[in-house]
Amino acid sequence: MAHIIVTGAAGFIGSHTVDRLLAAGHRVTGIDNFRTGRRANLAGALARPGFAFVEGDVTEAGVLHRVAGTGPTDAIIHLAALVSVQESMNHPGLNYSLNLHATHLAAEAARLHRVPRFVFASSAAIYGDTADLPIREAAEKKPISPYGAAKLASEALLLGHAAAYGFVVRCQRYFNVFGPRQDPASPYSGVISIFDRRYRAGQSVTIYGDGRQTRDFISVHDVARANVIAATQPGIASGAANICTGRATSLLDVVKVFAQHYPHVAAPAHAESRPGDILHSRGTPEAAAAALGFGAEVSVETGLGELIRGG
Numbered sequence: 001m002a003h004i005i006v007t008g009a010a011g012f013i014g015s016h017t018v019d020r021l022l023a024a025g026h027r028v029t030g031i032d033n034f035r036t037g038r039r040a041n042l043a044g045a046l047a048r049p050g051f052a053f054v055e056g057d058v059t060e061a062g063v064l065h066r067v068a069g070t071g072p073t074d075a076i077i078h079l080a081a082l083v084s085v086q087e088s089m090n091h092p093g094l095n096y097s098l099n100l101h102a103t104h105l106a107a108e109a110a111r112l113h114r115v116p117r118f119v120f121a122s123s124a125a126i127y128g129d130t131a132d133l134p135i136r137e138a139a140e141k142k143p144i145s146p147y148g149a150a151k152l153a154s155e156a157l158l159l160g161h162a163a164a165y166g167f168v169v170r171c172q173r174y175f176n177v178f179g180p181r182q183d184p185a186s187p188y189s190g191v192i193s194i195f196d197r198r199y200r201a202g203q204s205v206t207i208y209g210d211g212r213q214t215r216d217f218i219s220v221h222d223v224a225r226a227n228v229i230a231a232t233q234p235g236i237a238s239g240a241a242n243i244c245t246g247r248a249t250s251l252l253d254v255v256k257v258f259a260q261h262y263p264h265v266a267a268p269a270h271a272e273s274r275p276g277d278i279l280h281s282r283g284t285p286e287a288a289a290a291a292l293g294f295g296a297e298v299s300v301e302t303g304l305g306e307l308i309r310g311g
């Protein structure tokens with residue numbers, strides 16, 4: 001049984017990661033300031049004896065330091081972040097505080113308290129808009145948003161710390177994650193969360209463009225499993241890997257699944273493509289398989305079915 005600190009514990013990916021760690025018998029200390037995370041996401045975890053929760057802001061020096069100082073910690077899973085690419089465009093300074101400075105503070109907590117493992121929520125956004133598909137880890141990194149830039153800078157910071165101070169860092173480059181608890185609040189939220197909310201309300205969805213654009217959609221259950229492996233499996237070395245399925249799914253395919261479940265909802269409307277929208281995104285899953293023994297197991301159809309049934 002390990003003790004793991006999870007920052008952003010009340011968030012979409014954080015809360016699923018916490019649930020999976022607890023189910024595997026680990027002890028978890030979760031940190032969140034509820035900026036975008038929700039207490040309701042932790043309802044299951046808070047009822048379990050292995051879970052402790054600290055309400056705090058990881059951009060404040062001392063919060064993680066204090067938590068890591070309370071006893072031996074086997075891993076930090078750092079998921080707390082400004083999660084919206086669009087918000088990073090509007091507020092780059094806030095983005096660098098949450099998505100880079102907080103990484104530095106978390107890395108320092110790992111160094112000072114000799115935490116042997118560090119798992120970081122990186123993103124496919126570090127690659128930018130590449131036409132060279134599927135995206136390999138060695139591809140050129142050309143972020144096109146403050147969000148992507150901060151994630152890339154955080155990777156460099158962490159891998160430098162890992163090499164200098166002798167702990168293991170795994171940078172998890174998530175592709176398009178979907179599943180229960182994803183927040184559909186903004187027009188820039190993940191498309192599946194937006195579609196789910198609208199179909200539930202009996203409202204038709206809007207497809208930007210012809211719907212033939214594709215993404216590498218990965219279930220949050222697979223992402224949480226990848227985090228648990230990276231944090232707890234023995235014999236893992238530092239590095240970065242795509243956390244993706246390697247499969248392309250079009251928006252038309254996604255809509256088809258929703259339409260089967262909601263036959264009475266009107267057909268989607270089409271609107272102009274979003275400026276800057278990329279047509280296709282897909283990653284190579286081989287590096288995660290080699291480094292972590294991880295492969296996605298939940299198909300988009302299965303994951304969507306679970307989401308739609310209320311999961």
Ligand code: UD1
Nearest residue numbers: 084085086176188189190191192194206207208213274277
């Ligand atoms: C991701 C980011 C987005 C950012 C973009 C930059 C997430 C959830 N989104 O977008 O903030 O600007 O990278 O490259 O991380 N769509 C619809 N109807 C909707 C909503 C979306 O058709 O109601 C379309 C989009 O135009 C896009 C596709 O669905 O073609 C997927 O959108 P989204 O879930 O935002 O993911 P990314 O495009 O990868």
